[in-house]
Amino acid sequence: xxxxxxxxxxxxxxxxxxxxxxxxxxxxxxxxxxxxxxxxxxxxxxxxxxxxxxxxxxxxxxxxxxxxxxxxxxxxxxxxxxxxxxxxxxxxxxxxxxxxxxxxxxxxxxxxxxxxxxxxxxxxxxxxxxxxxxxxxxxxxxxxxxxxxxxxxxxxxxxxxxxxxxxxxxxxxxxxxxxxxxxxxxxxxxxxxxxxxxxxxxxxxxxxxxxxxxxxxxxxxxxxxxxxxxxxxxxxxxxxxxxxxxxxxxxxxxxxxxxxxxxxxxxxxxxxxxxxxxxxxxxxxxxxxxxxxxxxxxxxxxxxxxxxxxxxxxxxxxxxxxxxxxxxxxxxxxxxxxxxxxxxxxxxxxxxxxxxxxxxxxxxxxxxxxxxxxxxxxxxxxx
Numbered sequence: 154x155x156x157x158x159x160x161x162x163x164x165x166x167x168x169x170x171x172x173x174x175x176x177x178x179x180x181x182x183x184x185x186x187x188x189x190x191x192x193x194x195x196x197x198x199x200x201x202x203x204x205x206x207x208x209x210x211x212x213x214x215x216x217x218x219x220x221x222x223x224x225x226x227x228x229x230x231x232x233x234x235x236x237x238x239x240x241x242x243x244x245x246x247x248x249x250x251x252x253x254x255x256x257x258x259x260x261x262x263x264x265x266x267x268x269x270x271x272x273x274x275x276x277x278x279x280x281x282x283x284x285x286x287x288x289x290x291x292x293x294x295x296x297x298x299x300x301x302x303x304x305x306x307x308x309x310x311x312x313x314x315x316x317x318x319x320x321x322x323x324x325x326x327x328x329x330x331x332x333x334x335x336x337x338x339x340x341x342x343x344x345x346x347x348x349x350x351x352x353x354x355x356x357x358x359x360x361x362x363x364x365x366x367x368x369x370x371x372x373x374x375x376x377x378x379x380x381x382x383x384x385x386x387x388x389x390x391x392x393x394x395x396x397x398x399x400x401x402x403x404x405x406x407x408x409x410x411x412x413x414x415x416x417x418x419x420x421x422x423x424x425x426x427x428x429x430x431x432x433x434x435x436x437x438x439x440x441x442x443x444x445x446x447x448x449x450x451x452x453x454x455x456x457x458x459x460x461x462x463x464x465x466x467x468x469x470x471x472x473x474x475x476x477x478x479x480x481x482x483x484x485x486x487x488x489x490x491x492x493x494x495x496x497x498x499x500x501x502x503x504x505x506x507x508x509x510x511x512x513x514x515x516x517x518x519x520x521x522x523x524x525x526x527x528x529x530x531x532x533x534x535x536x
Contacts, residue, residue: 159320160320164316166398167399172399180223186483190483191482194485215478218476223259225468227256229469230269234251234276235252235393237274238277241288244286245323247284248323251276252392252397254319256397258276261315265480265483268480271303272311275304275308275310278290279311279319283320324388324406325385327402327405327406327407328384328406331428332380339363339370365427366421369414369419380414383416384406384412384413386413387408391405391408394459400452425443426439
């Protein structure tokens with residue numbers, strides 16, 4: 154299956170207005186539930202109105218997060234997910250899938266309904282399975298200090314929010330593809346550069362004729378490696394924004410690559426034309442595709458600039474504390490039925506954890522080891 158036919162293309166690329174609507178609906182639903190929980194709590198204390206209305210305003214610690222604040226907190230937890238993946242030396246395809254899962258899930262639920270600190274590891278657990286880089290829940294729990302039961306308990310919640318669409322196309326593979334295309338175009342320009350380059354006056358003239366910008370054809374392997382790493386880093390930043398929900402992975406990759414080439418003084422102007430021409434399949438509408446691509450690149454530049462802004466640790470701690478206070482009140486208001494459901498989920502999770510440990514032991518006995526990780530140190534994922 155290619156990207157054009159994928160569930161990602163069909164179900165998980167949105168407009169900015171669509172994202173805003175989904176998030177507003179999720180937040181409003183959770184706020185309605187929180188207000189009802191506050192009403193029940195106030196009634197149980199002999200008051201007819203929630204504390205937030207009798208005093209005129211909710212206590213600061215119990216104030217629900219705004220949509221902007223939820224976005225900031227999710228960005229923070231996305232950066233923690235990146236940190237865990239780097240520490241465990243996981244392939245970038247795992248990171249890309251895990252981050253994408255986290256973003257998609259919070260289009261179906263709000264931060265008030267599901268704790269991102271818990272779902273973060275569930276997303277990583279799922280990504281490792283789907284990307285064939287398996288790490289058991291027990292092992293992941295040991296490495297991060299999180300109970301395996303928590304990871305397994307939220308697995309079904311995550312899968313349902315993802316609509317079981319688990320195949321992800323991330324920009325990292327597209328970056329590699331673009332760099333291979335650049336190397337091939339440079340080789341073609343060099344092969345044809347004898348007469349053509351002499352006629353143009355410089356080898357750069359031949360590279361431009363091949364759809365490359367001046368300076369791209371003469372890069373050494375070491376320079377290309379630096380460009381690749383810089384592009385990966387730029388893509389990491391874009392993945393913390395709404396970019397993977399708004400744009401196709403190839404567009405993210407080209408934006409990241411353009412940023413990387415800018416760092417070594419090469420402006421990508423002709424190469425996007427080459428990409429548009431090849432993407433059009435030889436049809437005459439490549440100029441229209443180029444306009445759309447340039448508009449997407451401009452939008453991605455803005456998203457990237459916003460994504461690289463550092464988050465304040467103290468602010469994230471305060472936001473997380475407010476969120477947990479509201480969630481505790483919401484869960485308290487759900488009553489015994491909520492406690493019973495959680496108890497059942499915990500029971501199933503414990504059984505699943507034991508089964509996973511037995512599977513790991515069986516695999517070890519057969520010599521089928523799960524992925525070997527660095528020395529087991531606990532990674533900090535909380536605020």
